Amino acid sequence: MHDFYNMRRRRIAELEPNDAHRALARLEREFSGEVLLVTQNIDDLHERAGSKNLIHMHGEHRSALCTHCGDRSPWEGDMSLETPCPACATVGHLRPDVVWFGEMPYQMERIYDALRAAGLFISIGTSGNVYPAAQFVQEAGRAGAHTIELNLEPSDTFDDFDEAVHGPASRVVPSYVDMLLKS
Numbered sequence: 114m115h116d117f118y119n120m121r122r123r124r125i126a127e128l129e130p131n132d133a134h135r136a137l138a139r140l141e142r143e144f145s146g147e148v149l150l151v152t153q154n155i156d157d158l159h160e161r162a163g164s165k166n167l168i169h170m171h172g173e174h175r176s177a178l179c180t181h182c183g184d185r186s187p188w189e190g191d192m193s194l195e196t197p198c199p200a201c202a203t204v205g206h207l208r209p210d211v212v213w214f215g216e217m218p219y220q221m222e223r224i225y226d227a228l229r230a231a232g233l234f235i236s237i238g239t240s241g242n243v244y245p246a247a248q249f250v251q252e253a254g255r256a257g258a259h260t261i262e263l264n265l266e267p268s269d270t271f272d273d274f275d276e277a278v279h280g281p282a283s284r285v286v287p288s289y290v291d292m293l294l295k296s
Contacts, residue, residue, distance in 0.1 A: 118209040119191040122174045130162035133237065133286035138163030140290045149227050153239070153246055155211050170218040170246065176210035179203065185210050218245065231258040235289070238282045241268030250274060263289055 130138075141148040141164055150167035152159060155174045159167055172178075177188035177199070184200035188210075196207045212218050228234065234253035241247050250273045254260050262268060262277040263285045271277060278285045 115193050125156045125174055130158045131283045133282040134158050134162035136287035136290040141166055143294050151224055168220045172211035177207050178210035179206050181206035228252040229256045234258040234260045235263060237263045237286060239268055241270035
């Protein structure tokens with residue numbers, strides 16, 4: 114298990130944010146209202162693009178969780194079953210701070226509060242079949258938000274959106290952000 118996440122952590126360091134990541138950071142900086150980015154991705158590409166107000170609902174590759182003491186700490190290198198927790202020094206309980214199947218995603222109360230308060234909900238690059246995120250469009254729509262899907266192709270929840278633009282995220286997200294900031 115650790116080998117898989119160690120390899121992924123090393124690969125993430127080699128990746129760069131794309132135009133969609135940079136456009137979302139620009140939206141956060143320049144939009145007159147509040148922008149909260151909720152991501153299922155566990156990489157740090159949004160942060161490296163400049164986003165600051167975000168929730169990693171499925172955790173982060175570059176964070177460690179000690180199942181013994183509950184400490185969460187930034188993590189850069191490899192970890193193994195022999196790696197001691199930086200907080201309590203217990204061995205055998207350190208794991209990547211990511212949500213595994215059957216575990217509850219992080220900050221769900223904050224996410225649902227934001228969905229109920231949103232005037233605009235944009236879903237980007239999702240299949241629409243991973244729950245609970247797949248139901249976010251319905252939650253935001255019930256609360257009165259205008260809902261938009263920006264996706265490579267129609268998602269499983271496509272019919273729940275008020276509006277949709279399909280194509281590569283690196284093209285449709287910057288274009289949509291430009292339109293939002295001009296209006």
